[in-house]
Amino acid sequence: MSHLIRTDDFTKEEILALLDDAKSFGSKKFFTTLKDKLIITLFFENSTRTKSSFEIAIKRLGAQVVHLDVAKSSTKKGETLVDTAMNLDAMGPDAIIVRHQNAGVPKILSKHTKASIINAGDGAHAHPTQALLDLYTIREHFQGQALEGKRIAIVGDIKNSRVANSNIELLHRFGFDITLVAPPQFLPHTTLKTTHKLEEIVDKVDVIMSLRTQTERHSTQNYASLKDYASDFCITKKLVGDRDIIILHPGPVHRNIDIDDALLDDPRCKVLDQVSNGVNIRMAILKRLIAH
Numbered sequence: 001m002s003h004l005i006r007t008d009d010f011t012k013e014e015i016l017a018l019l020d021d022a023k024s025f026g027s028k029k030f031f032t033t034l035k036d037k038l039i040i041t042l043f044f045e046n047s048t049r050t051k052s053s054f055e056i057a058i059k060r061l062g063a064q065v066v067h068l069d070v071a072k073s074s075t076k077k078g079e080t081l082v083d084t085a086m087n088l089d090a091m092g093p094d095a096i097i098v099r100h101q102n103a104g105v106p107k108i109l110s111k112h113t114k115a116s117i118i119n120a121g122d123g124a125h126a127h128p129t130q131a132l133l134d135l136y137t138i139r140e141h142f143q144g145q146a147l148e149g150k151r152i153a154i155v156g157d158i159k160n161s162r163v164a165n166s167n168i169e170l171l172h173r174f175g176f177d178i179t180l181v182a183p184p185q186f187l188p189h190t191t192l193k194t195t196h197k198l199e200e201i202v203d204k205v206d207v208i209m210s211l212r213t214q215t216e217r218h219s220t221q222n223y224a225s226l227k228d229y230a231s232d233f234c235i236t237k238k239l240v241g242d243r244d245i246i247i248l249h250p251g252p253v254h255r256n257i258d259i260d261d262a263l264l265d266d267p268r269c270k271v272l273d274q275v276s277n278g279v280n281i282r283m284a285i286l287k288r289l290i291a292h
């Protein structure tokens with residue numbers, strides 16, 4: 001049984017096949033590919049897009065879904081996470097989709113379940129389905145052009161972002177030229193190019209990926225205020241001007257802190273395309289992992 005914990009669980013060839021398969025689903029169509037399959041979602045952290053996107057993907061493929069209401073589950077009565085997962089697994093699901101605030105939880109659970117474990121975000125570690133939908137969105141935009149050598153700036157709280165981690169692994173493997181843009185306290189140790197100034201990269205990139213400040217993972221507030229942060233790192237329409245750049249963000253967007261209102265309304269901003277593409281990518285992932 002195969003699991004999806006990190007983007008590097010798939011080879012480049014497998015990812016290209018996934019992207020093609022995602023495209024083949026088209027939009028708003030229902031299939032019977034996963035008829036008779038059952039999937040459980042287990043979200044210990046809030047989610048708007050990922051959880052509903054998985055649910056829609058499951059329904060479009062004809063499978064059944066059960067959501068465990070974690071707040072009312074026995075983990076609140078002292079049951080260990082592994083025991084919770086093993087008990088759910090004993091009911092015979094084909095996959096369990098897990099989000100947890102602690103890095104490493106999906107990997108641990110995958111050692112105890114027959115079901116495929118799909119990581120829907122674990123702490124600051126990884127968010128593979130987000131990175132795959134980001135790659136899909138970039139590839140769709142640059143239709144037919146080589147991805148190798150495309151220049152991307154990842155901007156924001158990179159150190160605490162699982163989206164950044166997964167994208168750095170994936171985009172690096174696909175030959176992207178990556179620059180990290182953040183204040184010093186948000187930069188991880190890295191061998192990639194880094195800068196603290198958006199003005200330095202805006203003429204040298206094809207894609208800007210903005211990230212939310214991950215306040216839930218900060219033990220202390222390490223910047224003056226979000227407004228101060230925004231004055232240096234908000235991606236604005238004024239900054240981008242008429243340049244041929246696309247803007248990505250995994251959501252939730254802090255309006256006028258991560259990206260300004262004017263740019264959010266601009267067709268170069270692909271935030272809602274990312275959300276739509278997320279359904280197709282998750283359909284392709286579910287099919288790849290459990291359709292047999």
Ligand code: ASP
Binds near residue numbers: 127163212251
């Ligand atoms: N939705 C993404 C995540 O779950 C990004 C974020 O929360 O900022 O990691």
